[in-house]
Amino acid sequence: MEPQEFTLEQQIEKMRSDWDARAQENARYYVNTAADAWSDEEFFRSGEQTVADEILTDMGNICQGKNPERMRVLEIGCGAGRVTRALAQLFGEVHAVDVSGEMVAQARKALAGAPHVFVYQNNGKDLSVLPALLFDFAFSTIVFQHIPNREVIYSYVREVHRLLRPGALFKFQVQGDPTVETSPEDTWVGVPFSEEDAVRMAEECGFEPRYRHGAGEQYFWLWFFKK
Numbered sequence: 001m002e003p004q005e006f007t008l009e010q011q012i013e014k015m016r017s018d019w020d021a022r023a024q025e026n027a028r029y030y031v032n033t034a035a036d037a038w039s040d041e042e043f044f045r046s047g048e049q050t051v052a053d054e055i056l057t058d059m060g061n062i063c064q065g066k067n068p069e070r071m072r073v074l075e076i077g078c079g080a081g082r083v084t085r086a087l088a089q090l091f092g093e094v095h096a097v098d099v100s101g102e103m104v105a106q107a108r109k110a111l112a113g114a115p116h117v118f119v120y121q122n123n124g125k126d127l128s129v130l131p132a133l134l135f136d137f138a139f140s141t142i143v144f145q146h147i148p149n150r151e152v153i154y155s156y157v158r159e160v161h162r163l164l165r166p167g168a169l170f171k172f173q174v175q176g177d178p179t180v181e182t183s184p185e186d187t188w189v190g191v192p193f194s195e196e197d198a199v200r201m202a203e204e205c206g207f208e209p210r211y212r213h214g215a216g217e218q219y220f221w222l223w224f225f226k227k
């Protein structure tokens, strides 16, 4: 008998159900495996540290002279709101999506009372859930490193291109370790990108791949500027 093909839709459904299960079991651990029992304070402080490391050190590229309080930003894969909350302390408007309804529920709880933050459950592959808005900056960390399908990551990059203002930055992290073993049914280990893969993706999706950091490593950061 021929092996059954695992379709894209089945794969996305698996991402949603696996991440819902992880969120129900111990969302904060699966979001940041540095601890298995995070206090509220430590968990959100780790998000502030991410913003300190990846955003506050890079305000020239991110803000391009704009006042962050007047910027609208997008986060892909917000999980339990760890980084979203820190983004909301800095930027005027934050929109965040995640494939997991369970994660979205936790993120909404973490951000209750922040009227400038909007959290959406999306379909796991595009940004059609968002209202017709343009964004000044887009960010994603430790999300694409879990996506086992290159087509899905390309879809997000194209979608971010559709929603960014010209010249604006999409700063994001992908899996850069070429030795990882992926399988279409494994929603923990994402497809690796080489430098050549990253440049090709930028060019095919309308971005200028201006900077890269961490090629060959798990935390491979890309700076894609919308042309």
Ligand SMILES: C[S@@+](CC[C@H](N)C(=O)[O-])C[C@H]1O[C@@H](n2cnc3c(N)ncnc32)[C@H](O)[C@@H]1O
Residues within 6 Å of the ligand: 015, 019, 030, 031, 032, 076, 077, 078, 079, 080, 081, 082, 083, 097, 098, 099, 100, 103, 122, 123, 124, 125, 140, 141, 142, 143, 146, 147, 152
């Ligand atoms: C390790 S957590 C990181 C969450 C957050 N970025 C942070 O740093 O705290 C990965 C998140 O990506 C989400 N995710 C996984 N696959 C996704 C997909 N195809 N589309 C949108 N979100 C996805 C998961 O539901 C999960 O919340």
